[in-house]
Amino acid sequence: MGFDDEEERFRERSLLEIASGSVLRIALLFGSVAVAIALFTAQVLDHRLGRDMARSTVVPGIDYTATGSIGYDGTYTVRRSVLQSSPDAVCIIRDNGGRSGDCPPAGR
Incomplete structure (x- = not known):
């Protein structure tokens, strides 16, 4: 070629x-x-x-994130549902059956 x-x-x-x-x-x-x-x-x-x-931070090197804890030693369940009165409503059920927050009655 x-x-x-x-x-x-x-x-x-x-x-x-x-x-x-x-x-x-x-x-x-x-x-x-x-x-x-x-x-x-x-x-x-x-x-x-x-x-x-x-x-731009106020004081360089310091993290202002705050943490906290609750004063309960037992276990608990946090429930949120679309059936609650508000989208931000939370129901807390403790291990002894106690309820707090926006919880439906226990029989429901």
């Missing part, structure tokens, strides 16, 4: 075949560049936003 055969094969390809290969290469090139820019931009924005968030 010589140079003349390759040149002849190239001449036989239609303009559409040549253009479709070029379009594919250009799309892959721009797609790769877009992915690289997105990765770089995400990293820079993450660094800047993290630094700005750290500066």
